[in-house]
Amino acid sequence: MTKPICFVTGNPNKAREFKHIVGDEFSSSIVHQKFDVPEIQGTPSEVAIAKASAAAAAYGGPVFTEDVSLCFHSLKGLPGPYIKDFFTKLGHDGLNNMLAGFEDKGVTAMCVFAYCPGPSEPVTLFIGECEGYVVPARGNGNFGAFGWDPIFEPVSEREGEGRTFAQMSAEDKHAISHRGNAVRKVVPFIRSLLQ
Numbered sequence: 001m002t003k004p005i006c007f008v009t010g011n012p013n014k015a016r017e018f019k020h021i022v023g024d025e026f027s028s029s030i031v032h033q034k035f036d037v038p039e040i041q042g043t044p045s046e047v048a049i050a051k052a053s054a055a056a057a058a059y060g061g062p063v064f065t066e067d068v069s070l071c072f073h074s075l076k077g078l079p080g081p082y083i084k085d086f087f088t089k090l091g092h093d094g095l096n097n098m099l100a101g102f103e104d105k106g107v108t109a110m111c112v113f114a115y116c117p118g119p120s121e122p123v124t125l126f127i128g129e130c131e132g133y134v135v136p137a138r139g140n141g142n143f144g145a146f147g148w149d150p151i152f153e154p155v156s157e158r159e160g161e162g163r164t165f166a167q168m169s170a171e172d173k174h175a176i177s178h179r180g181n182a183v184r185k186v187v188p189f190i191r192s193l194l195q
């Protein structure tokens with residue numbers, strides 16, 4: 001018997017936001033599991049392909065993985081896919097300080113969903129982006145905010161209320177976020193897989 005599609009992630013916030021964006025549609029057809037798979041160095045796409053391949057091999061069936069990058073324009077796209085280590089070690093203040101010498105605080109949040117149908121199979125990518133600015137932390141602890149949400153102010157907010165992701169309701173964040181944009185691309189694909 002073939003295994004159900006597995007969303008492999010060790011981050012419960014990712015699974016929570018995915019479910020919030022999609023609703024209950026796939027709740028009986030997608031399982032969630034955590035595997036510790038290596039994350040290689042490379043571009044966001046290279047990292048995502050390698051992670052999905054490793055996850056499919058570990059699971060022995062079809063998987064989705066999700067990789068998030070935060071690309072600072074002044075730093076030629078770094079930390080990019082290495083944001084987790086930078087954030088864990090430097091925190092919100094440290095990430096702001098990295099840009100202290102630069103005028104341009106622009107940043108691209110990128111979410112890459114990768115689908116791998118099984119061990120040694122090719123990987124398909126679904127990429128969502130959101131443009132923003134790195135700002136001093138605002139709204140920590142609100143609305144289930146996590147990670148670097150408090151220091152990410154979407155470009156679209158500059159003209160409006162100037163909220164960071166951490167100051168927005170989940171609905172408002174998902175309407176424009178890197179993850180919302182990626183999930184909206186991947187949903188029709190999952191539907192076609194389940195037909």
Ligand SMILES: O=P(O)(O)OP(=O)(O)OP(=O)(O)OC[C@H]1O[C@@H](n2cnc3c(O)ncnc32)[C@H](O)[C@@H]1O
Nearest residue numbers: 008009010011066067068083084087146147148149
């Ligand atoms: O097991 P996986 O799925 O890899 O989960 P992870 O937490 O290791 O996730 P990544 O490798 O993609 O690293 C991305 C980092 O960015 C953070 N992050 C991801 N999505 C975010 C979001 O929407 N808002 C704020 N921070 C986010 C996350 O907490 C990590 O520190």
Ligand SMILES: [Mg+2]
Nearest residue numbers: 010039067084
């Ligand atoms: Mg990770």
